[in-house]
Amino acid sequence: MRVSVELSHQLHPDEWARRHTNGEVPDHWPYGLDRLARHGVQPVLRPPRRGLVTERVGRAARHRLGGYEWMDALRFNDCDAVLCWDEYSGVPAALRERRKPVVTGVVWLTDEVAPMTARFARWALPRAELVWASSSAMIPRLRSDWGVRRAHHIPLGIDTDFFHVRPGSEPGxxxxxxxxxxxxxxxxxxxxxxxxxxxxxxxxxxxxxxxxxxxxxxxxxxxxxxxxxxxxxxxxxxxxxxxxxxxxxxxxxxxxxxxxxxxxxxxxxxxxxxxxxxxxxxxxxxxxxxxxxxxxxxxxxxxxxxxxxxxxxxxxxxxxxxxxxxxxxxxx
Structure with a gap:
């Protein structure tokens, strides 16, 4: 299975890889999503759109339309599915896609979101093929309050090579x-x-x-x-x-x-x-x-x-x- 990975907050794969090489950030890809390839899912990481006009329009859309990454959602892909790390890319993807399944994480949605953010999420998330969250307490709320059909708890993971035990703690x-x-x-x-x-x-x-x-x-x-x-x-x-x-x-x-x-x-x-x-x-x-x-x-x-x-x-x-x-x- 090939999946198009869509990240929010303008994360760029090449910049992330450079920062990882310099020891600034964990994992070769954000959130370790490159590791999917070891488990039967081939991720294709698309860089965000760049350019003065594109970024200006994207900021305006985020500000007026619930904080979502609308500009990148306008692009199409030739993969088998769309994978989004959080709702800011997942909601636009679920509203856009009609032929391919959309899989998205949800991070903040269950805690006090703005009315516009909530409105788009209630339209989009029931269309997603799969929704996951790192907190098990979010799962019943996603089902009852947001209409999610398939909600799963997937524990968060971190890069245990990047974060490791080091000597030298300071008392107090x-x-x-x-x-x-x-x-x-x-x-x-x-x-x-x-x-x-x-x-x-x-x-x-x-x-x-x-x-x-x-x-x-x-x-x-x-x-x-x-x-x-x-x-x-x-x-x-x-x-x-x-x-x-x-x-x-x-x-x-x-x-x-x-x-x-x-x-x-x-x-x-x-x-x-x-x-x-x-x-x-x-x-x-x-x-x-x-x-x-x-x-x-x-x-x-x-x-x-x-x-x-x-x-x-x-x-x-x-x-x-x-x-x-x-x-x-x-x-x-």
Missing amino acids: LVVSAGNDRHRDHGMLVRAVRRVPGARLEIATRLPVDPAVARPGLSEGQIRGLYARASVVAIATTPNVHASGLTVTLEAMASGRPVVIPDTPGLMDYVVGAETGLVYPAGDEDELAKCVQRLLSDSAMAAELGAAGRRKVEREFSTELQAARLAELMLRM
């Missing part, structure tokens, strides 16, 4: 990262300030205390941040799409103990007191206690970090993600 250093609207970095800052001897660094573009903010880091540089961390902690507002998931898995793969809120999506990936510590979402006091517990008990921190690495290797690599996705596509 707590690290976090992330830019989505459900991050509660403010609560994390307040919680860490309550922990004696702790200091915090957050890789983010969101507004946060400049003393802890580390904006503009590449994924390679964030990997270095994990290597220095004693603890990786995440704070979010309630959500079902697993805000903080990528950071959680990257930190686990790096052998660092994680502290996460008990949001349903993240609970697919972390076993409390076995591969990380879990606190009630929004509970600043419990978050501070979890961080303090790990900073004061290096043996526990090391044990949780090692267990987290083993779990990612067994269950949450991009190789396994590609195998699971390919299996579903070949059964269409």
Whole structure:
């Protein structure tokens, strides 16, 4: 099976490959989708349209029509199916295609989207041949609220070669990262300030205390941040799409103990007191206690970090993600 891979957010395959060679980003293709070829699905990655006029029209269409990648959806392909990583390319593809099956991931749709975004999604997603999500909590909502016929949970995977265990953690250093609207970095800052001897660094573009903010880091540089961390902690507002998931898995793969809120999506990936510590979402006091517990008990921190690495290797690599996705596509 040959599939046309359509990515959103103007990801360009050649640029990604160059950055991967330079150690800036994981996987040879975004999200490790090149690994599909090892499992019976031949991916064809189309570069996004470029050019001043095209980009200007594309931005205007995204702004006025729900944030979707409409310009790239106007192109046709000679593959057997269309594969989209998320709804921003998947919704236009499902509305465009009449002859070929469309397979799309959904990342944010179940958490507070704009009316225009929701309207197009409700038209498009029932037409898709297959829809998947990284959070199992999204699956019943996709079926009941969005009319999806075939919705599946496919666990997120990360590049376990790129993110690996490195020595050199700094005592007392707590690290976090992330830019989505459900991050509660403010609560994390307040919680860490309550922990004696702790200091915090957050890789983010969101507004946060400049003393802890580390904006503009590449994924390679964030990997270095994990290597220095004693603890990786995440704070979010309630959500079902697993805000903080990528950071959680990257930190686990790096052998660092994680502290996460008990949001349903993240609970697919972390076993409390076995591969990380879990606190009630929004509970600043419990978050501070979890961080303090790990900073004061290096043996526990090391044990949780090692267990987290083993779990990612067994269950949450991009190789396994590609195998699971390919299996579903070949059964269409």
